[in-house]
Amino acid sequence: MPPVIEIKNLKKHYRYGIRGMAVQAVDGISMSVDEGEVFGMLGPNGAGKSTTIKIILGLLRQSSGECLIFGEKLSRDSRRLMGYLPESPYFYKFLSGFELVKFYARLCGMGEKEAKTATMKALNLVGLGDAANRQVGLYSKGMVQRAGIAQAVVHNPRLVILDEPASGLDPIGAADMVDIIARLKREGKTVLLCSHMMSEVEKLCTRAAILNRGKIAAMGMLDEMLAQKDATDMEFETDDAEKLAQIRDFAASRGVSTLKTERAKISLDEFFRKTVEKSK
Amino acid sequence: MNGILLIAQNTFREAIRQKLILLVGLIALLLVFASKYLLKLDLGHEQLRFVFDFGSGALDFFGAIIAIVATCQLFHSELENKTVITLLSKPVGRLGFVFGKFVGTAAVLALFSLIIAAATCLMLFITYLGFGEAAERLSAGLETNYAGVFAYAFMQWLKLCAIAALAAFICSLSRSLLFSVIISFMALSASMMVAASDWLGAKANLGTQIAVIAFPDFQVFRVAEVFAFAPVSAQVMLVGTAYSAIYMATFCLLGAWVFSRREF
Numbered sequence: 001m002p003p004v005i006e007i008k009n010l011k012k013h014y015r016y017g018i019r020g021m022a023v024q025a026v027d028g029i030s031m032s033v034d035e036g037e038v039f040g041m042l043g044p045n046g047a048g049k050s051t052t053i054k055i056i057l058g059l060l061r062q063s064s065g066e067c068l069i070f071g072e073k074l075s076r077d078s079r080r081l082m083g084y085l086p087e088s089p090y091f092y093k094f095l096s097g098f099e100l101v102k103f104y105a106r107l108c109g110m111g112e113k114e115a116k117t118a119t120m121k122a123l124n125l126v127g128l129g130d131a132a133n134r135q136v137g138l139y140s141k142g143m144v145q146r147a148g149i150a151q152a153v154v155h156n157p158r159l160v161i162l163d164e165p166a167s168g169l170d171p172i173g174a175a176d177m178v179d180i181i182a183r184l185k186r187e188g189k190t191v192l193l194c195s196h197m198m199s200e201v202e203k204l205c206t207r208a209a210i211l212n213r214g215k216i217a218a219m220g221m222l223d224e225m226l227a228q229k230d231a232t233d234m235e236f237e238t239d240d241a242e243k244l245a246q247i248r249d250f251a252a253s254r255g256v257s258t259l260k261t262e263r264a265k266i267s268l269d270e271f272f273r274k275t276v277e278k279s280k
Numbered sequence: 281m282n283g284i285l286l287i288a289q290n291t292f293r294e295a296i297r298q299k300l301i302l303l304v305g306l307i308a309l310l311l312v313f314a315s316k317y318l319l320k321l322d323l324g325h326e327q328l329r330f331v332f333d334f335g336s337g338a339l340d341f342f343g344a345i346i347a348i349v350a351t352c353q354l355f356h357s358e359l360e361n362k363t364v365i366t367l368l369s370k371p372v373g374r375l376g377f378v379f380g381k382f383v384g385t386a387a388v389l390a391l392f393s394l395i396i397a398a399a400t401c402l403m404l405f406i407t408y409l410g411f412g413e414a415a416e417r418l419s420a421g422l423e424t425n426y427a428g429v430f431a432y433a434f435m436q437w438l439k440l441c442a443i444a445a446l447a448a449f450i451c452s453l454s455r456s457l458l459f460s461v462i463i464s465f466m467a468l469s470a471s472m473m474v475a476a477s478d479w480l481g482a483k484a485n486l487g488t489q490i491a492v493i494a495f496p497d498f499q500v501f502r503v504a505e506v507f508a509f510a511p512v513s514a515q516v517m518l519v520g521t522a523y524s525a526i527y528m529a530t531f532c533l534l535g536a537w538v539f540s541r542r543e544f
C-alpha cells in the first residue's frame with residue numbers, strides 16, 4: 001500500500017511587497033506518513049508547518065517538489081477522504097454548532113439523514129453534544145476548536161490533518177484533545193498532527209519530524225529519538241531513605257552508578273486537572 | 281452541483297441573518313408604501329404611473345445597492361473570516377465556491393425583487409380603489425397589468441444578477457471589501473454612462489465597444505417598464521433572459537478562473 005502522504009523535496013516561497021521579496025517558507029522537505037499512524041510535525045513558530053499542510057490540502061501551490069495523497073495527486077475524491085482542522089479556525093457565526101457540522105457533512109457528499117446522524121456522533125465525540133443548538137458566534141475558543149475537530153471527522157475520513165489542535169486550550173481541553181486524537185487512532189485513522197506543544201505529541205505519536213526554517217532537522221521513531229544511551233529509569237514503590245540507600249549500595253556493588261534519585265512526582269498538568277476535577 | 285446549492289443555501293442564510301441587507305430592503309419597502317402619501321400634487325390620471333415609478337425606482341436604486349453590497353460582503357466575509365480555508369479543503373472546488381456564492385446572492389435579490397413587486401402591486405391596487413367613482417376618468421384608460429409588474433420585476437432581477445456577477449468577478453480579483461465595493465460602484469456608474477451615451481447616440485469606437493461588452497446593457501431590461509400597463513412581450517423577456525444568462529455565466533466563469541489562481 002502506498003503511504004497516505006508522500007512529500008518529495010517540497011519547496012515553497014512566498015513573495016510579498018512590490019519588489020517581490022521572497023520568504024523561503026518550506027525548503028526541501030521530504031517525508032511520508034503511513035496508514036494508521038499518528039505522525040507528529042513539530043517546530044517553532046514560522047518553521048513552515050502550516051505552509052506544508054496547506055500544500056498537502058491544495059490550498060497553496062508548491063514552488064517545486066511533489067506531494068501525493070494515497071499515492072495520487074490531490075483530487076476531489078481524495079478530498080472526501082481527508083479532514084482538516086485549520087490553525088485558529090473561524091466558522092460561520094450565524095450557524096449553530098449542529099447546522100455548521102451538518103453543512104460540512106453535506107458538502108462531503110452525505111445525504112440529509114446520514115449527515116444528521118454523523119453530525120450528532122461527531123459533536124458527541126468532541127463533547128459539544130449539549131451546545132449543539134447554540135450559535136457558533138457564542139462559542140468559547142475551546143468550543144470553536146472542538147467544533148473544528150467535529151467538522152474534520154464528521155465524514156469519517158481516512159486521513160485527519162490537525163494544525164495546532166490544542167492551541168489556546170486550557171490543560172483540561174488539551175487533555176481532552178489528546179483523548180479525542182487517541183480515539184481517532186484506535187479507529188484506524190491516519191493523523192498528521194502539527195504542533196509546537198511537545199507533551200501532546202509525545203503522548204500520541206509514534207513518529208515525528210522536527211521542522212526548523214523550512215527544513216527537517218530530525219525525523220524518526222519517537223522512542224528511538226528520545227532513548228538515552230547507557231541509562232535506564234526505574235521507579236520504586238517506597239520513599240524510605242534507608243532502603244533506597246541499600247538499593248544504591250547494591251547497584252554500586254555491581255558497578256552501576258546511580259545518576260539521580262528523586263521523589264516521584266506527577267506533572268503539574270496532571271495535578272491541575274485532578275484538582276479541577278475534584279472540585280467539580 | 282450539490283456543493284453549489286449547499287453553499288448558495290448557506291450564503292442565503294447568512295444574508296438573511298445580516299442586518300445591513302435587511303435594513304436596505306426595509307427602507308426600499310417603506311418607500312414603496314409611502315409613494316401614495318408622498319404624492320401631494322393632484323396628478324390625476326398620472327397617479328398610477330407615479331406609484332409604479334416609485335416601485336420601479338426602489339427596485340432599481342436599492343436593488344443595485346443590495347446587489348453590490350451583498351455580493352461583496354458575502355464574498356469577503358468568507359475570505360476575511362478565513363472560513364474559505366475550511367470550505368475549500370472539502371470536495372468543493374473553486375468553481376463551486378464562486379457559483380455557490382453567486383447563486384446565494386441571486387436568491388437574496390430574487391426575494392427582494394419579489395417583495396418590492398408585491399408591494400408595488402398592492403399600492404397600485406389601493407390607489408385604484410382610492411379613485412372610487414371617478415375611476416374611469418382618473419385612470420384615463422390606463423389599466424394595471426399586475427402580472428406585468430411581476431414580469432418587470434423579473435427583468436429587473438435579471439439585471440441585478442448581472443450586476444452581482446460583475447461584482448463577484450471584481451471580488452475574485454480584490455483583497456479587500458472596501459476596494460471591491462468601490463470598484464463595483466464605479467463599474468455600475470460606468471454601465472449607466474454607457475447606457476446614457478448609447479441613448480444620446482454617441483459614435484461607437486473601440487473604447488465604447490469594449491465598454492458595451494464588459495458592462496451590462498441596462499436598456500435590454502428597461503424596456504420591460506411598459507409591461508405594467510400593457511401586455512407582456514415574450515420576445516423582450518426571452519432576449520433579456522438570454523442576455524443576462526450569458527452575461528452571468530461569463531463573469532462567474534471568469535471569476536472562478538481568477539479565484540482558482542489564488543492562494544490561501
Ligand SMILES: Nc1ncnc2c1ncn2[C@@H]1O[C@H](COP(=O)(O)OP(=O)(O)O)[C@@H](O)[C@H]1O
Pocket residue numbers: 014015016023024025043044045046047048049050051052
Ligand atoms: N501568506 C504569506 N505571505 C508571506 N509569508 C508568509 C505567508 N504565510 C506564511 N509566511 C511565512 O512563511 C513562514 C512559515 O510560516 P508557517 O508555515 O505559517 O509557519 P508555522 O505554521 O510553522 O508557524 C513564516 O516565516 C511566515 O512568515
Ligand SMILES: [Mg+2]
Pocket residue numbers: 046049050051087
Ligand atoms: Mg502554523
